[in-house]
Amino acid sequence: MAVDAGALSAGPSLRRARLRLSGLLWRRPWLKALGLLAPPLAAFLIVYIGALVALFVASFWTINSFTAAIEHTWTLANYRLIFAGSQPYLHIAALTLEIAAAVTVTDAILAFPLAYFMTRLASRRTRALLFVMVLLPLWSSYLVRIYAWQTILAHDGALNWALNGIGLGDQNLAYTNWAVWIVFSYVWLPFMVLPVYAALERIPDSYLEASADLGARGWKTLRSVILPLALPGLVAGSIFTFSLTLGDYITPLLVGGPSSNFIGIEVYRFIGASNIPLAAAFATIPMLIMGVYLLIARRIGAFEAL
């Protein structure tokens, strides 16, 4: 790392000024933090958090059924409606949560062996190729990939064609929650592979050698050494799979069945009916779930592994 001759020759006064600024920032680090943090935080807070707070506040209001204008009458009616037993919203939330959990577990199971193979066993070339093959699907239009699955799972689709080819009967997965689970697992898989790959890559070979020296066999090493170290990566990936599933409405609409009603779909409909208060009230459920999830994730140190 050669010293930058250019900077030195840029004039002694400029250099002195730069050094003085560096000194000032070094002595008063909070100024540096402010300078570093203020623009992004300010932009982010004002734009996003303010809008979210406004939305949350609106969940305590109602709309005029004649003009669709929001009225500032403070009420808990929206929340009472969402949480009422006679209404389907809690059931919808439960279904969404269930699928999100299933998708997360599935992706973890699918991603782990692949990531392990990529980091530990693959040659440099193979690893590069696999990395590209995992990343490339992210670029190929989410919508088109869902449509491809519609074709695959349909009654006369590719899956049945293959199953019939090897002598098995037709499956009836199209337009069911199973289809939603499969498609979600498929679409978010790269988001799980990448953090797990990053986490596994960080484990030095020496740890595994030490574990073997201490007498641990494959499974024990996996359970006691690798998994705990890979856990932050798994949790980081799960933040993606969980949150993206909780909010999505396009996949359940396109590949789901008559009972595949997800939180996202209802929020979308309420907004379309210009019932922002009710949409906001219902949206607090995924907000709360993700809030709790993120707190737990932070405790496990997942933010270090994203």
Place this chain on the structure above:
Amino acid sequence: MTTRSSRISLAICSALVIAFLWIPLVIIALYAFNRSNIQGWPITSWTFHWFSVTWHNAEARSALWLSIRVGLATTGIALVLGTMAAAAVARFRFFGRDTVSFLLVLPLALPGIITGTALLRFYSFAHIQVSIWTIVIGHATFCVVVVYNNVVARLRRTSPSLIEASQDLGADGWQTFRFVLWPVLSTALVAGGLLAFALSFDEVIVTYFTAGAQETLPIFILDNIERGQQLPVVNVVAFFVIAITAIPVMLAQRVMRDTGIIRSGAAQVTEAVEAAEIPAV
């Protein structure tokens, strides 16, 4: 430590997962050649017709170009803001530090429709007309965190003494950044930038609410899917995008690989420092 059988089974598992990832993409490519508007299986008549239709479709071209521009702008903003926020959080302890990480993840963690609606109402309040920039801001909200997390993770593994040492040697802030921080950060920035671009390029829900008469590629695809008059055009476009993006992704992978020596070296150093429990200043 891995036995031969476990190596083979891991290789097979990996191959199966990759196949799972790629079979639908192959299907997409096949349907680019389907004559019919309706995606039935198996394909009965094949044609190159849709390739020429797409080639002459000005709307598809401008949508692709708009998505690229939005993606680049978003990635630029995400890189700058994400790095700044990460640098502040990794280096300093201050009130509300943990909350910053939480707040930055929110746009990604919450349903896209919430972000989209919230932003639309904000633009209403601030009398901001929807334009390409409202789309970029919308995308940036959830792309910043991707860069931020990568950089924070990398900085946490970088000993602060590296920066002190550099300054002891007489480098000012800019030189320290250029010669010490940049090599350490570059792979994190490339990875974060790549993911940020991919997220922005393929985003449809937030875009739908924050766009005016601008049509990004996902919006164009959504339109065609809704109408179905020329569905194979969508497949041609998707096929083309996959083929084209293979190049930048491979290049990016190369960048990350080439500086890997420094990366893993820095990691080893950090690990050693931590292991020796040398107190950081």
Place this chain on the structure above:
Amino acid sequence: MRRMRKGHALAVVVLAAVVGAFAASAATVRAGSTAQGGLPTKIGKGEGRLDVIEWPAYTDKSFASKFEKQTGCIIHRKDAGASGDMFSLMHAHGGGGGGQWDLVSASGDASLRLIYAHDVQPVNIKLIPSWKDFLPVFKSPAHNTLNGVHYGVSVQWGPNTLIYNTKKVKPAPTGWSAIYGQKYKGHVTIPNNPIQIADAALYLEKVKPSLGIKDPYELTQAQLTAAVNLLKQQKPLLKRFWNFAPDEDASFKNGDVWIGAGWPYQTLQLKAAKVPVKEIVPLPTTGWADTWMLAAKAPHPNCAYMWMKYVTTPQVEAKQALVFGETPVNPKACSYMNKLEKGSCAGYHLNEPASYYNKIKFWKTPVPQCGWQKSNDCTDYNAWVQAWAQVTG
């Protein structure tokens, strides 16, 4: 690592104050503007630009570029995927289209909402010469005309038809009861749209007259509950709900679905793909109809009027009908349709007698005002959305 104190705390306080101020005012009621008083008596000079919210292809270049050349009004379009989205966009930025949009091609399930929310303004139909040629039902339909005031001009429509696979569904069905009975369980499809409740209500009007349903879009709470119960009973018969027309096409072609509610567009597409289907229109049935509505704060009203005038002429109506897959409101388009695609006029049911159209109950936004019993306790669109969640949830 040093602790931050004063500076950062100050920054946080300032930011919190800004956030608080924004949050408080962002949630303020933004009253829509009332329609501008006085209708224009002639179309003035074009402003050079037209901003529209449309269903995809409603300003398709194949028939819009001629307009752009003739009038100089360059079209900037935003495609919407659902009626609710159209409403959200028009109602944002203070309503009335926010000064950003001129026209919106609203369907009947959103049009009344736009009118009551003061997002659209009255239109002088005298400035649209083709209006007098329209099929009578589309001149002043209840979904875009209130008390004789026109809030837009009808443009295209489609009936809700019963499509069935001739090989799987035998004997041929004769009415809507075919999709409410057990015979084709697991192979039925209907649209995924709360307005579908009206179809159920229309069916109940016939089979359960004791409910007293007079208008399938003006339902009391008891009538709404009855319609929802019917839909809940129908749900186990469904293979899926369809969202976009191509979804239904794919399901019919793939053999997942044998019978269902659809539009002539799907029938024609399926026939072109050699799928053995037939369509019947069991009257009375529901139908959708689209209106070009003028935004209350339209920045380019002259171009807007020019477009409304242009798109309702027979040749353009025919072109649009075939590009999108729908039926014109101007029957003079019939011959042009047949020239472009033989038999399309009949295929899209444009050549029927007046009595036929009178039996189609076009989409109308459910509002509390109950015309048939002169009260204000009918269920509104919000109640329908919540009722639909009961069906699908």
